[in-house]
Amino acid sequence: MKKVTIIGSGNIGLSLAKGLVNKSYCLPKDITLTRRNIKNLAEQAALGYQVSSNNAEAIKDAHIIVLAILPQQLNEVLEEILPNIDAKNHLVVSVISGVSCQDIKNKIGQDVEIIRAMPNTAISIGQSMTCIAGEKISDGNIQEVTRLFETVGAVIKINEELMTAATALCACGIAFFLRAIRAASQGGVEVGFHAEEALKMAVQTAKGAADSLLQMQSHPESEIDKVTSPKGCTIAGLNEMEHHGFSSSLIKGIKLSALKAGDLYSAES
Ligand SMILES: NC(=O)c1ccc[n+]([C@@H]2O[C@H](COP(=O)([O-])OP(=O)(O)OC[C@H]3O[C@@H](n4cnc5c(N)ncnc54)[C@H](OP(=O)(O)O)[C@@H]3O)[C@@H](O)[C@H]2O)c1
Numbered sequence: 001m002k003k004v005t006i007i008g009s010g011n012i013g014l015s016l017a018k019g020l021v022n023k024s025y026c027l028p029k030d031i032t033l034t035r036r037n038i039k040n041l042a043e044q045a046a047l048g049y050q051v052s053s054n055n056a057e058a059i060k061d062a063h064i065i066v067l068a069i070l071p072q073q074l075n076e077v078l079e080e081i082l083p084n085i086d087a088k089n090h091l092v093v094s095v096i097s098g099v100s101c102q103d104i105k106n107k108i109g110q111d112v113e114i115i116r117a118m119p120n121t122a123i124s125i126g127q128s129m130t131c132i133a134g135e136k137i138s139d140g141n142i143q144e145v146t147r148l149f150e151t152v153g154a155v156i157k158i159n160e161e162l163m164t165a166a167t168a169l170c171a172c173g174i175a176f177f178l179r180a181i182r183a184a185s186q187g188g189v190e191v192g193f194h195a196e197e198a199l200k201m202a203v204q205t206a207k208g209a210a211d212s213l214l215q216m217q218s219h220p221e222s223e224i225d226k227v228t229s230p231k232g233c234t235i236a237g238l239n240e241m242e243h244h245g246f247s248s249s250l251i252k253g254i255k256l257s258a259l260k261a262g263d264l265y266s267a268e269s
Contacts, residue, residue, distance in 0.1 A: 059081050063090070078108055118132075119152070201238070
């Protein structure tokens with residue numbers, strides 16, 4: 001079993017830990033979780049995770065160090081762990097938006113193998129879309145990180161310059177699709193359903209749409225063509241949404257998120 005230390009046990013750090021344990025990548029005792037306010041990790045400690053507020057100590061036995069703090073917290077953390085970093089034995093995985101592998105190497109040494117990963121919060125239920133990138137990484141380490149993230153979802157290896165684009169599409173994307181589901185349920189209430197049943201219907205309909213594409217490997221438009229009969233109600237609704245900028249607003253939102261994601265660290269440094 002690989003030992004994993006997750007520095008920054010907030011939303012994504014805890015989601016990753018939960019996903020790895022749920023999918024049997026490792027046991028809670030093989031995962032060390034750190035944060036400054038360790039009281040907030042009492043629940044995880046009771047479940048058998050190692051918890052610590054001392055980052056330097058926490059990485060000593062780790063094979064994989066996952067950096068899951070906010071960009072503005074990174075420099076301080078790197079200074080703390082630098083004395084205990086061992087380029088031969090440690091693999092660093094950073095999920096921090098807007099921070100390049102080179103940014104991290106500049107602080108902790110050029111020899112350390114660093115893989116950048118961009119998961120999303122569906123990692124806690126094993127359904128993340130995770131993009132990974134890194135240069136001069138041994139095949140073994142690429143395979144290990146691919147295996148790690150494949151236990152909690154799908155993995156695509158991309159060029160690092162596309163990482164901020166992946167952040168917008170996949171990490172922020174969870175929120176975009178959730179808002180679309182919420183909006184659909186609100187439409188459902190307007191046409192006659194109670195809020196709870198409208199949400200259930202919208203969620204299952206969205207799941208059906210996504211699963212159709214995944215299972216049939218088809219294109220969204222060919223699935224849409226199957227629902228839109230001439231002069232029918234679906235095309236009327238769909239076109240009305242497009243007149244109000246449905247596709248355009250998603251595209252514009254993703255472009256703006258990508259722009260912001262690229263600036264997060266440089267705005268702080
Ligand atoms: N949320 C997402 O969907 C998502 C997806 C992909 C990538 N990311 C990236 O993942 C990173 C974390 O995001 P998040 O949403 O999980 O943020 P978050 O919930 O704020 O988690 C950050 C955690 O880091 C801890 N922390 C801060 N300083 C620390 C230090 N010096 N040592 C140890 N722990 C420290 C904080 O706890 P204390 O205050 O107690 O220290 C907090 O629990 C970000 O860089 C983000 O860009 C997020």
